[in-house]
Amino acid sequence: xxxxxxxxxxxxxxxxxxxxxxxxxxxxxxxxxxxxxxxxxxxxxxxxxxxxxxxxxxxxxxxxxxxxxxxxxxxxxxxxxxxxxxxxxxxxxxxxxxxxxxxxxxxxxxxxxxxxxxxxxxxxxxxxxxxxxxxxxxxxxxxxxxxxxxxxxxxxxxxxxxxxxxxxxxxxxxxxxxxxxxxxxxxxxxxxxxxxxxxxxxxxxxxxxxxxxxxxxxxxxxxxxxxxxxxxxxxxxxxxx
Numbered sequence: 001x002x003x004x005x006x007x008x009x010x011x012x013x014x015x016x017x018x019x020x021x022x023x024x025x026x027x028x029x030x031x032x033x034x035x036x037x038x039x040x041x042x043x044x045x046x047x048x049x050x051x052x053x054x055x056x057x058x059x060x061x062x063x064x065x066x067x068x069x070x071x072x073x074x075x076x077x078x079x080x081x082x083x084x085x086x087x088x089x090x091x092x093x094x095x096x097x098x099x100x101x102x103x104x105x106x107x108x109x110x111x112x113x114x115x116x117x118x119x120x121x122x123x124x125x126x127x128x129x130x131x132x133x134x135x136x137x138x139x140x141x142x143x144x145x146x147x148x149x150x151x152x153x154x155x156x157x158x159x160x161x162x163x164x165x166x167x168x169x170x171x172x173x174x175x176x177x178x179x180x181x182x183x184x185x186x187x188x189x190x191x192x193x194x195x196x197x198x199x200x201x202x203x204x205x206x207x208x209x210x211x212x213x214x215x216x217x218x219x220x221x222x223x224x225x226x227x228x229x230x231x232x233x234x235x236x237x238x239x240x241x
Contacts, residue, residue, distance in 0.1 A: 067224055155194060
């Protein structure tokens with residue numbers, strides 16, 4: 001298929017189209033062994049060979065993007081030495097290994113993205129890009145306004161302050177409260193630790209949104225491939241085209 005060289009580099013997960021143009025102009029890109037410095041240059045992604053800084057750039061045809069509705073009771077890992085159930089038992093056999101983007105702990109559930117696009121995964125998880133993640137939480141008891149305010153502003157965990165969070169109260173009683181929480185950091189068990197630090201235990205946690213992706217009608221334990229529109233959305237969010 002004929003496409004612009006900068007788009008090919010962007011689709012391969014290398015960089016954004018704008019940055020790709022800079023690389024081309026700097027003479028860092030070769031097509032079939034010849035340096036190309038023409039902006040707008042088109043290639044055949046099935047026939048032509050592209051090198052960046054002397055290294056072959058692979059087409060995005062080998063890249064996989066998959067969304068899983070993770071149930072509680074599964075580890076987000078490729079293999080567990082203690083033979084506990086992992087998310088891999090819920091997924092199809094893949095020709096290429098795919099990896100989770102971020103984590104959901106054993107007792108948590110909801111939206112989990114997996115891919116073998118390492119550059120995209122790195123950017124989606126890096127705090128610099130402020131990729132939003134949204135959760136539904138059930139918390140034991142009724143958090144007081146001061147505790148909620150502290151979490152919203154950020155609290156210290158192991159000497160480092162958490163980023164601000166958005167919290168919406170859905171329903172509450174003296175026994176339990178249901179909250180919607182939005183964050184962009186991804187520290188280990190961050191939400192559970194934030195609420196525990198203010199005296200409230202998270203009883204249930206479900207991720208319902210990540211980088212604009214939602215579960216839709218996907219049931220627990222079910223998975224699907226991302227659409228081209230969704231993949232392009234993720235790329236735009238982190239400056240990859």
